[in-house]
Every structure is written in structure tokens, then in C-alpha cells.
Amino acid sequence: MNGDDLRDETLKAHSARKGKIQVVGKVAINEANDLAMYYTPGVAYPCLEIKNNKDLSYEYTSRGNMVAIITDGTRILGLGNIGPEAGMPVMEGKSVLLKKFGGVDAVPLALDITQEDWIVGVVKALAPSFGAINLEDIETPKAVNILKRLEKELTIPVFHDDSYGTAIITVAALKNALKLVGKKLKSVRIVVNGAGSAGFGITELLLNSGATDVICCDTTGIIYKGRTERMNNIKEELASMTNKSGMIGSLSDAMKGADVLISVASNGTITKEQVSSMAEMSIVLALSNPDPEIGYEDAKAAGAAVVGTGQSGIPNQVNNMLAFPGVFRGLLDVRARRMNVDMMIAAVDAIAKTVGRKQLTADYIVPDFNDNKMALKTTASVAEAVAAAAMKTGVARVQKKPGEIKRDYIASVKRYNRLEKLISKL
């Protein structure tokens, strides 16, 4: 579809049923007996059980599969601060994706507040109803600050897809690309362009994965300790974690001789000249959406050995959807108390390994999300890996046997596909 057609069809599709999500039962109410169990007087029994042991809320309520998608509408897609009401179509979309591809029940909550303290307070207040929190499309540095605070204060995992989700799929793509060019993560020079949630999350995960030479850039240029122009608390943190040699200069300066460019700078541009100035066998991941900072063809023509973008329909779509459904599936299945680095790295490796040795080429570094079988396989692997890492690191409330999570996940996808078929007919 072209732009105008897509607009018309999209608006029609959104208004046909007034939005995209609904809340339904897991159980049927057909007779007085059902009412007596699911409502009064029987419902008092699970209430009392949970009163005596809060963890039983995972057993007797839907909490354990329920995620709150939280936004304040301040950074919706590439549209910026359009407010909570206007951000809702994206959040409902995310909810449908989480159900369809992760078997997760997700409640989108677009908040009419933007102050960091208030958002933290509201999410804390909401925690008893959910098994995990997904922060979404909140402006930086606030989003990162909220994430860090909530992680300290809550006993359920907090996932920030713009940060963690993007980081997982990006590092997975990079790991596979590095295999192809015969370079090692610990010894390559990596330039991360963009110091928002994505740039911060990617940088953190790169360092946690063994990268040693990372230079971060924003629109002002290289971020270094002591820089005073356009800094904020997360850029200060980036400055202290990266750029050990204290390089000062522009993005072009940073890219000269670099092995890897990861660009997550919305509306940013990378030139062919900048790519040409990189080291031999360079890797370019230009991930802005909907338009990459440099197109696949241009980056290739400028000499990059491996190129990935966020675009569908061309090779190497680096797509969060390969990460977040599986991460949520895994952490919910073991009732995790929090996300941690081990779980992130487990997710990275699971995605990277889903592309077999024989499949791995410069034009196939990440699983193709549009290949339904590949998407399911990837999600199942990520779920298993995240759950295993959670159990290993002691943040799981329950233990699962190998294979159990994958089996349950595949079954839930099948169940939902049947339900979806009926829904689309009603």
C-alpha cells in the first residue's frame, strides 16, 4: 500500500471495532454455580489464600501472565510528545503483538502525567495487578531514570523495550555479523550513534557482553567525560562507561577506522563517505524507523561488509519483535522478580543461535520475523533462555523443566490463533 491508501485503510481498520483490544474471560459463566465460584460467595476463598501468601496471586489471579504497557505519551514512535490519548494506538498494537506472538496479556496504560516521580509512583501502585511492567515510548533521559528506579523498588521485572528490547536484538545481530567478518566483540571499535533509550541500552549491553572499545555520539558529536554541551545524567553515565581514550570530535571522527556503527539516532543521517572511512569489513546497523540513517544499498556500496536496518522487505531487519515477546514469555513463566544482565545476554545468544551456521550470511544475520515458523522458533528459544537464566541467577519464583516453556508457549500460540480466527469473524 502507498501512503494515502495505508492511511485510509489504517483509520478504517482502527474505527471498525473502535480500537484493537478487549478484555475477556478465561472461564465461562453459564450457571448459578459458576457465579458462586467466580464471584460471590466462593471468590472469598482465593482472596483469603492470597491474603495469607501474596505469591499465590500468581496461582489464583491472572497477574502472572499480565503485563502493563506504560507510556506517558512523550515520545511516541517518531512522532514525539503527542500525549497519552494519541499514544494509545501504538500501545494497543503492542498489546495485540504480545498476545499473538508471546501469549502475554498486556494492558496498555497511557498516563496523563509526565513527571518522573509521579510515573514511578503510579507504576509502583499498579504493581500488585501485574507480573511485569513494560515501559514504552517515554522521552529520555526520563525513561532510563524511571527504569532504574523501578528496578530497585519493585519485585516484578521492568522491561523497557526501547532500551532493552532494541539492545537485545541489536547485539544479537552484531554478534552474528562479527562471526561473518571474523572479528571479536572484545576487540572491535564500536560507534553507537544516538544517546537516547536505545543508545543507552545498547551501550550497556555491549559492555556487559564483553565489548571494550565503545564510542557514543549524539547530535553534538562524541560524548566524553568533561563535555558540557547538551549533557544529561544518562550521557554523563555513557561518558564514564565508554570512550576510555577520551576522544573528542564529531561522529565522522568517531567513525574513522571503526569496525562497527550502530545508529539509533531518529532523524539522523549517515553518509556514504562516513561509512567508507570505517575499517575493512565494517558492520553498519542503521536502525532508525521508519527510515534508516543510511539505506542498505548505500551502506553496502560505501563498503560495509554487513548491513542491517529496521526496514522490512530487505535483508537483515533488526526487529524488536524478535526479542520482546520471548523475553516476556520467559520471565513470566518463571514468575521472575526482576530482569538482569544474564537474562539479557541469554536472550541475545538465543536469537543469534536461531540463525544456524549454514543459514548465516551477510544477508541473513537475524531470523526473519516475517517467516512465521522462524519467528515462533526464535520466541520459544528466547523464552527458554531467559527463564533458564532467571532460574540460574535466583530471580525466579518457580522452577520450570527444560522444554516445558517451549511446549506451553507453542500451545498458547495455537489456542490464540483459534480464538483470533473466531474474533475476526464476529
Place this chain on the structure above:
Amino acid sequence: MNGDDLRDETLKAHSARKGKIQVVGKVAINEANDLAMYYTPGVAYPCLEIKNNKDLSYEYTSRGNMVAIITDGTRILGLGNIGPEAGMPVMEGKSVLLKKFGGVDAVPLALDITQEDWIVGVVKALAPSFGAINLEDIETPKAVNILKRLEKELTIPVFHDDSYGTAIITVAALKNALKLVGKKLKSVRIVVNGAGSAGFGITELLLNSGATDVICCDTTGIIYKGRTERMNNIKEELASMTNKSGMIGSLSDAMKGADVLISVASNGTITKEQVSSMAEMSIVLALSNPDPEIGYEDAKAAGAAVVGTGQSGIPNQVNNMLAFPGVFRGLLDVRARRMNVDMMIAAVDAIAKTVGRKQLTADYIVPDFNDNKMALKTTASVAEAVAAAAMKTGVARVQKKPGEIKRDYIASVKRYNRLEKLISKL
């Protein structure tokens, strides 16, 4: 089922699928084109439309049929302050009922905060995601204060079922009972026993419906202007609205010669002697759950002409479920900005009228909720009446034609019944 059986069956039923509710799509995602519409890049179009006109959130998101069920866990059923996690089974039950009987999507949110200011703040923050708010099982007087504050500050309706829902069905029952005994609301003496959310809501609605002689009692006795023992701000309000003669004394004193007793005093007891002391052709609505303050048989034996309780299986079950699904259906269908007295009275009259002149007997003053046809008919009538009142009083965002709401409602019930059948098989 007896108590032990009910306990076992209920716990098993709650853990079988881990709770009672799930979030699913209204739309199916089958191909890349669906993703492009429901998620990126197409989703940007409804976002931008809503950005330019917030009311379009009712058109392009699920908000218009979405209700938040808010509790803080401080007064769950008759169990008291058992906390948000433990309150959740009740809230999920309510969610299923709202979908099944009202066609309403309801998200239960049990909050980990109990301060009035915080609850008000959190609900205000959540408002952009919902078409209405349902306050549930919050201790009084806080619940009433929160209700009044939110009604002033929000542009979506706030319904407090313990207060408004109980008031609607109770006044409907009373109106029909008065027809039977040939008395008029404006001239009868009514004793309301219990000064919590229900007692307050009932008293307010009685006065707004034309009652002139109401005496409120709590465990301390009659509430009067100037009383100092065990008062709070809503009892002060009750004192100033009722008891014009300044009667002082006990519940027994108040009941002597009274035409009507409405008791909503959890754990309270009414004796046969108290009922015997009432006027000729007295009406007793003893509504505590699960056990009434005086049983149907005892109240009848003591001389009451008409008796209603909250119990199922005996005549005159005064059940909120006859009120709240229809009220929500009606106010959501016209995208109401708020609840008001006219809408409440419209709901009362709709319920009362559903019992035809020929049906009306001392043992049939309210529709029987367990009669499925009667329940649907009542809900449809309440929805139509509430919507009409909202349109008439200028609080409706959209206008509906007569019959439209009923037709859509019946269709939604049928759709959900089909969905529920499949869900229970999956």
C-alpha cells in the same frame, strides 16, 4: 455445594487457568499488511488524528468500551482490609461479569496505595486509557470522598458500585414495593441502617428521588446534627441531609413506626421485635451479604409486607448485577462525560418498570437475575434509559437513536457467548 466443596472447587477453578481474565485482540494479525496497519508504520495515522482531536480516542482506540475497576484492597467483600493482591479475585470476577452481562471491557487494577490523595492522583493519571472508572471495595468514608473528588476532576464518568449500584437497585426495589403497599415515596418514613458507601449512596438517591423523611443509623444509633460520637465527614453530610426532626436514639427508636427499613450494615442484626414495631404494611430490605441482617422468613413472620435480601434462591434478591452492567453499557455507548442524578433515576425506573404490573407481587419486586432473559431485558432497558438521560442532560459526547443501544447490546452479548464457548474449550 456446601462450604468445603465450594472452597475446593473454587480454588481449583481459579488455578486451572491462573485467574479469570485475559486481554485479546478485536482484530486478527495474519499478514505483513496487518502489521503495517495495526502497528508500524500505519499506526502513526490514528495517533496523529487523536493528537489533533482527543475525542477521536473513542473512535480509534478501545477506550470507549474500556473501564478501570479500581480498588485499594481496604474493604474487599465482607473480608475487610486484605490488601490489593488478595482483592484481585473479586475484581477479576467483576471484570468477567461486566463483559458477559454488559459487553464491557474491564481492567481490574488493585492499587498498592491507600491514601486518598494518591488514589485520586493515580486514577486521574489513568483516565486517558478508559471510558469510565468503577471504584470498588474501598473503605468508607474514603471511597465516597474519592468518588466526589474524581467526579469533579475527570471528564469520564466515575461509578462507585458499592454506592451507586446498590442505591439504584435498592431504590428500584423500594419503588415497586411501595406500589404494592399503596404508599408514596415522598410521604413514607425510611430508616437507612448503615452509614458506609451503600448507606450514603442509597440515602442520597432516596432524597434525589423525592423521599422526604429519612433517618440514618449506624452502630452508634441515629445519626443527627450535633452528634459527636463516631462521626466522619460523610456522616456529617448524612446528618445535615436527613433526620429533619433531629431525632436522637437507637436503631430501635428509629424503626418504631417506620414504613421502610433499608439495612446495609455488614454484620449487623435486625430483630423480629424491631420489625414488628414498624408501621402497618412495612417494607424491609435487609441487604447485607452473604447473610442478611434478618432473614426473609423471620421478617415476614414479624409482620413485614414486603421483604428483600441479597440472597439468591429466595424471593426478591436485590442484586447489583441488575444495575451496573446496564449503567456502564449506557454511559459508554454515548461516551458520557460523567454520571449524574438523572442517569441514576433513569436506571432506577428502568429496573422497576421491567417488572410488569401483572408480574409485580410481594415476592417479585425486582427482576430475577438468575432468569437470563429477564437479566438481559433489564440490562438493555437500563442501558437505554441511562444513555437517554445522559443525552437529555447534555453529558453525552455522541447521540444514539432509540433502539440502537439495545440492538448493539444484544448483538454484543451474542458475540461474547460464542467467544466464551470457544474459550471454555481451549
